[in-house]
Amino acid sequence: MDRLWTPWRYQYITKAAGSARTGIPAALDAYPHDNGCVFCNLIGAVRWATQHGTPQADAERAGNILFQGEHCYLCLNAFPYSSGHVLIS
Numbered sequence: 001m002d003r004l005w006t007p008w009r010y011q012y013i014t015k016a017a018g019s020a021r022t023g024i025p026a027a028l029d030a031y032p033h034d035n036g037c038v039f040c041n042l043i044g045a046v047r048w049a050t051q052h053g054t055p056q057a058d059a060e061r062a063g064n065i066l067f068q069g070e071h072c073y074l075c076l077n078a079f080p081y082s083s084g085h086v087l088i089s
């Protein structure tokens with residue numbers, strides 16, 4: 001087994017551990033909920049911001065959302081293991 005060494009992720013790991021609500025981008029911090037899940041918090045914050053006056057494109061950009069479907073969404077990883085790393089949730 002090869003190990004991936006990704007030191008640029010260290011900030012994310014250490015910061016995420018101290019965050020009360022993971023997955024919520026700073027620009028969408030007005031989101032008043034905590035779903036207890038990084039992926040549910042991310043899409044919840046994006047959708048809440050859109051419903052409360054933020055243009056959808058701006059909310060999606062803040063959350064690195066590339067696509068929203070009825071049952072899933074696609075987002076970029078802010079601290080990717082490799083270039084082009086995307087997440088489907």
Ligand SMILES: [Zn+2]
Nearest residue numbers: 037038039040
């Ligand atoms: Zn979830």
